[in-house]
Amino acid sequence: MDTKRIILLGVAVLAALGAVLLVRGMLGGGTPKVNARPAPQIAMSEVLVASENLQPGQALMPSQVRWQKWPTSSVDAGFITHGAVADEAAAVKGTVVRTPMVAGEPITSAKIVHADAAGFMAAMLSPGMRAVSIPITTESGAGGFVLPNDRIDLILTTKTNDQPPLVHVADVLKDVRVLAVDQTYKQDKDQKVVLAKTATLELTPSQAMKVARVQAQGTLSLSLRPLSDSNSAVASAAADAASESDDDDGSARGVAVIRFGVSRLDMAGKKDSSNGPQ
Numbered sequence: 577m578d579t580k581r582i583i584l585l586g587v588a589v590l591a592a593l594g595a596v597l598l599v600r601g602m603l604g605g606g607t608p609k610v611n612a613r614p615a616p617q618i619a620m621s622e623v624l625v626a627s628e629n630l631q632p633g634q635a636l637m638p639s640q641v642r643w644q645k646w647p648t649s650s651v652d653a654g655f656i657t658h659g660a661v662a663d664e665a666a667a668v669k670g671t672v673v674r675t676p677m678v679a680g681e682p683i684t685s686a687k688i689v690h691a692d693a694a695g696f697m698a699a700m701l702s703p704g705m706r707a708v709s710i711p712i713t714t715e716s717g718a719g720g721f722v723l724p725n726d727r728i729d730l731i732l733t734t735k736t737n738d739q740p741p742l743v744h745v746a747d748v749l750k751d752v753r754v755l756a757v758d759q760t761y762k763q764d765k766d767q768k769v770v771l772a773k774t775a776t777l778e779l780t781p782s783q784a785m786k787v788a789r790v791q792a793q794g795t796l797s798l799s800l801r802p803l804s805d806s807n808s809a810v811a812s813a814a815a816d817a818a819s820e821s822d823d824d825d826g827s828a829r830g831v832a833v834i835r836f837g838v839s840r841l842d843m844a845g846k847k848d849s850s851n852g853p854q
Contacts, residue, residue, distance in 0.1 A: 654684035734794030
């Protein structure tokens with residue numbers, strides 16, 4: 577290869593390198609650096625959710641709810657937020673579950689009802705049950721010591737027009753749940769006097785019909801059951817079965833007949849026909 581060709585080849589290479597450098601300079605000097613931007617922060621709020629499955633009618637307790645972080649943009653107007661309520665106890669105070677809820681589901685104002693709301697009694701009722709109110713006095717209402725959610729036995733007392741009158745006492749229903757008691761207090765000298773008017777009971781439909789029937793026969797009284805009574809479910813089932821098998825006239829199976837202070841039991845529900853003093 578002669579000298580001229582070598583020189584021309586070198587000039588061509590230099591020209592090509594110059595063209596590459598020129599184009600690179602015009603395009604900005606190579607691949608630009610990409611600066612990673614952090615993802616935008618999502619605003620979060622704390623909403624009240626159920627910590628376990630909840631059923632209609634049960635009183636809502638602080639242990640059954642918890643605070644859960646929730647995107648602020650997705651917080652519904654009916655949600656209960658930590659910013660609006662101080663703590664769980666204040667959020668659920670005096671409330672009852674109205675609709676079924678599963679664990680983790682937000683609690684809304686439409687799913688619970690407060691004690692002073694119109695729908696409170698309907699939410700308190702167990703499925704299939706009815707609320708029935710009966711008139712009571714302080715004496716027939718266990719001296720004013722019967723409170724909501726207590727369990728009672730319902731007793732019927734009747735008197736005849738005989739002289740002296742015959743007093744009949746019979747169990748009407750056993751182990752009945754008290755939903756509400758309409759009672760007030762009056763200051764009498766140094767003590768408060770309980771003034772009871774009505775008691776609202778949770779009954780099955782057949783029990784409700786029976787109570788409506790026996791109210792016209794005499795006076796109904798409440799017999800308070802102990803909290804330690806562990807046989808509530810058995811007693812309630814037995815009482816409901818007895819209610820279903822009663823005659824249409826509402827007579828009870830066992831009647832205590834009291835004459836001159838002496839009590840006799842008439843299992844047929846009829847007047848005592850003994851030969852004692854009349």
